[in-house]
Amino acid sequence: MERYSIGDDAAFAELYDAIAPRLFGFLRAATRDEFATEDLVQQTFLQIHGARGSFIAGAAVMPWALAIAKRLMIDGARRRRVELGLFAHPSIDGDRDASPPAAMAAVDDLLDATRLERRVWQRLEALPEIQRSAYELVKQEGLSLKRAAELLGTSVTAVKLRTHRAYEALRAVLREGGVS
Amino acid sequence: MSADLKARVLAAAAAEPSPTRAAVNQRNVVISMVAATSIVGALMIFATLASDGQLVRLGGEVAPDRYVERSVWLLLTTAGGALGIVAMALWFALRRGRSMLGRSRGSLLCGIVLIPLALFAWKIGWSLALGDSMVEWPERTGLKCLSLSLLVAFGPLLAFLAMRRSAAVRPALNGAILGSAAGACAWVAGDLWCPVSYVPHVLLGHVLPLFVLAGVGAVLGQTVLSLRSVASTRRTLGEPRTGGQTFRE
Numbered sequence: 001m002e003r004y005s006i007g008d009d010a011a012f013a014e015l016y017d018a019i020a021p022r023l024f025g026f027l028r029a030a031t032r033d034e035f036a037t038e039d040l041v042q043q044t045f046l047q048i049h050g051a052r053g054s055f056i057a058g059a060a061v062m063p064w065a066l067a068i069a070k071r072l073m074i075d076g077a078r079r080r081r082v083e084l085g086l087f088a089h090p091s092i093d094g095d096r097d098a099s100p101p102a103a104m105a106a107v108d109d110l111l112d113a114t115r116l117e118r119r120v121w122q123r124l125e126a127l128p129e130i131q132r133s134a135y136e137l138v139k140q141e142g143l144s145l146k147r148a149a150e151l152l153g154t155s156v157t158a159v160k161l162r163t164h165r166a167y168e169a170l171r172a173v174l175r176e177g178g179v180s
Numbered sequence: 181m182s183a184d185l186k187a188r189v190l191a192a193a194a195a196e197p198s199p200t201r202a203a204v205n206q207r208n209v210v211i212s213m214v215a216a217t218s219i220v221g222a223l224m225i226f227a228t229l230a231s232d233g234q235l236v237r238l239g240g241e242v243a244p245d246r247y248v249e250r251s252v253w254l255l256l257t258t259a260g261g262a263l264g265i266v267a268m269a270l271w272f273a274l275r276r277g278r279s280m281l282g283r284s285r286g287s288l289l290c291g292i293v294l295i296p297l298a299l300f301a302w303k304i305g306w307s308l309a310l311g312d313s314m315v316e317w318p319e320r321t322g323l324k325c326l327s328l329s330l331l332v333a334f335g336p337l338l339a340f341l342a343m344r345r346s347a348a349v350r351p352a353l354n355g356a357i358l359g360s361a362a363g364a365c366a367w368v369a370g371d372l373w374c375p376v377s378y379v380p381h382v383l384l385g386h387v388l389p390l391f392v393l394a395g396v397g398a399v400l401g402q403t404v405l406s407l408r409s410v411a412s413t414r415r416t417l418g419e420p421r422t423g424g425q426t427f428r429e
Binding site: 005006007009012013016017020021024034038041042045046047049050051052053054055056058059060061063064067068071072075150151153154 | 181182185186188189190192193194196198199200201202203204205276277278279280281284285345346348349350406407408
């Protein structure tokens with residue numbers, strides 16, 4: 001990034017190779033939508049490209065890139081919410097990666113599991129934005145508490161608390177569904 | 181990750197040239213000069229309208245037959261010290277430290293509170309020690325100084341926002357600290373023009389504008405510095421969207 005900021009255009013491809021996979025993973029986990037993820041990756045890189053002249057020598061690029069990606073994702077979601085009037089809810093028969101292992105299960109079990117999955121997703125959607133963001137960064141993206149706190153602009157303790165509350169809310173849904 | 185994503189990103193970047201660090205530095209120098217000019221210009225306009233062109237005032241009539249003077253030493257001390265505080269405020273507001281994410285929420289909030297407090301403490305402290313201008317001036321409540329501060333700070337605030345351009349996190353707080361720094365610049369102009377050190381006057385005419393400007397900066401920061409997503413970046417490259425319009429569909 002340092003080379004790119006001083007005018008070495010060829011360094012942009014190297015920068016892409018260095019951070020795109022992790023950025024893609026983060027956005028893929030957050031959006032669960034391949035197309036939206038690619039769109040956001042591209043937008044994030046364009047923001048980095050546009051701000052290259054302001055890059056601080058020696059600064060870490062990844063937290064910055066993730067922060068940009070998260071901001072763009074939230075902004076995009078807000079824009080769509082305004083456009084659509086509401087968030088779309090996940091469908092029962094959506095092509096989730098985390099679909100229950102249905103092959104060996106009885107039909108009733110499969111239906112129960114699908115309903116439970118839907119309730120978990122709905123509960124996740126219904127969580128306050130600050131809790132959901134913290135949960136997604138820490139539990140789904142696997143960021144450290146410190147890094148997540150940097151991205152969310154808050155303290156490690158607050159991230160821990162938000163993640164825990166989100167976790168407890170999701171566990172409560174599972175308990176109601178009879179999963180210990 | 182699709183194979184052509186990298187090609188699309190590189191093509192999109194190549195299609196939109198962006199300034200390098202040297203170009204940004206040059207641009208910032210120009211913006212700083214414009215901001216400095218706007219401060220002087222606004223002070224001159226205000227002084228012409230409000231005090232027959234007097235940019236620096238060393239005293240005035242407090243009451244009939246009672247004239248209070250502000251010594252040159254007091255003026256130099258308060259304005260000089262304020263300049264030092266302004267320099268620190270500008271460094272704090274315009275530099276982001278060592279992280280591209282900028283300063284923490286706590287330090288930004290501290291800055292927004294401490295800049296006006298430091299300027300106030302400096303002016304009152306030296307006014308207590310070096311002069312008698314702390315007496316009440318019934319005709320000078322501070323409203324003129326309030327307008328002077330807001331008028332003078334307007335240019336620098338816009339300039340600082342232009343220099344910062346965007347903030348990936350905390351855009352409102354970053355805008356607020358820029359507003360506070362712009363207010364600090366205006367403080368020096370107000371200090372030159374206004375000889376009054378009466379505490380209620382200073383609070384209304386000199387300190388309050390800094391908080392007002394921090395608020396204005398916060399609103400502008402949230403509007404101007406926030407990152408915005410583009411509706412569709414593929415569309416600009418000639419690829420129609422086929423799906424994925426919403427998250428979690």
